[in-house]
Amino acid sequence: PEAITVQELANRMAERGGEVVKALFKMGVMATITQTIDADTAELVVEEFGHKAKRVSADDIEIGLRDAEGDDTGNLSDRPPVITIMGHVDHGKTSLLDALRKTDVAAHEAGGITQHIGAYQIVTPSGNKLTFLDTPGHAAFTEMRARGADVTDIVILVVAADDGIMAQTVEAISHAKAAEKPIIVAINKIDKPEANPDRVKNELLQHELVPEDMGGDIICVPVSAVTGQGLDNLEESIALQAELMELQANSDRRAEGVVVEAKLEQGRGSVATVLVRRGTLKVGDIFVAGSESGRVRALLNDRGEQVKSAGPSEPVEVLGLSGTPEAGDELIVVEDDARAREVAAFRHEKRRQTELAAQGRGTLDQMLSKI
Ligand code: GDP
Ligand code: MG
Secondary structure, three states: OOEEEEEHHHHHHHHOHHHHHHHHHHHHOOOOOOOOOEHHHHHHHHOOOOOOOEEEOEEEEEOOOOOOOOOOOOEEEEEOOOOEEEEEEOOHHHHHHHHHHHHOOOOOOOOOOOOOOEEEEEEEOOOOEEEEEOOOHHHHHHHHHOOOOOOOEEEEEEEOOOOOHHHHHHHHHHHHHHHOOOOOEEEEOOOOOOHHHHHHHHHOOOOOOOOOHHHEEEEEEEEEOOOOHHHHHHHHHHHHHHHHHEEEEOOOEEEEEEEEEEEEOOOOOOEEEEEEEOOOEOOOOEEEEOEEEEEEEEEEEOOOOOOOOEOOOOOEEEEEEEEOOOOOEEEEEOHHHHHHHHHHHHHHHHHHHHHHHHHHHHHHHHHHOOO
């Protein structure tokens, strides 16, 4: 049955009517602002806008709006920050990620084999949890963002103290600025005799990053990924920045997350590393990830250990997928198999439509501008 006008739906979601018309168009539904659409279609549109739809009756839906953080209001608690390390090639991104990981006080005694699953979480000596994306470089950062998977809270800009700011450093700065992410500068390789941290700070000035000791608000931490010097300061600075940001999520709801890495593995099937953004992901949950669906058969943490659940900002390997999703795909837990298939089919169709539009007839925006 026809349930709701496009305008009313837009109003309930606090979205612009034109955006809803566009979303419908992408689904292959031609409707104007004043036309009515059925509840099934409305429900899918609502979820595409990132809201929660609740069917009140056969022909009406209720929309659970989220707060500015994109989460349900109420039941919010602090969550760890998600950090991406960027910088010029060879300035020490990978070394720093490895060195920071070794400072994890929760790491197990024997046999704790380091798994590279695309992200890891540590507990610092002062008890702060920090989540690092293990895919350094701005390609991953911008690609994820372009796909709507803006998971990074804080950018660590690595600058080698002997080399100073280079081309990719400048690129990283502009990406972080465009994404409006706070930047903490790690001045790396200070163990080297030719290290010159002051030169790095002066160069930062030229890119409108004013270090704290020069009257600005950019925290610069001298570190060495080789000797471990300064890593504690870097972690403290990250924790402080996170505290200022008041990062929160509701862990008491169905999980939503982002695929940061996915592959088909022999003997294991499709495996995706998912960063949980809100809610708690549990073994047995039925979910959609991109245009794939599944039921969580097992969850493994970044040490390869089986866990029963994963909460906000926790990275976890998910087994039980129907196929291999793509990095940047959103994972959402749904109530049952039928719903999972429905959403997966819808996304599949949407992807197909978008590809068709891009191939044969120009981009969607070009098409819409002709209407
Ligand atoms: P990436 O390209 O930014 O990931 O840089 P890598 O982590 O691969 O490091 C590039 C090179 O710099 C390697 O040979 C590292 O051993 C070296 N390196 C990284 N960090 C440090 C450091 O703090 N001190 C010194 N002396 N060498 C470092
Ligand atoms: Mg590297």
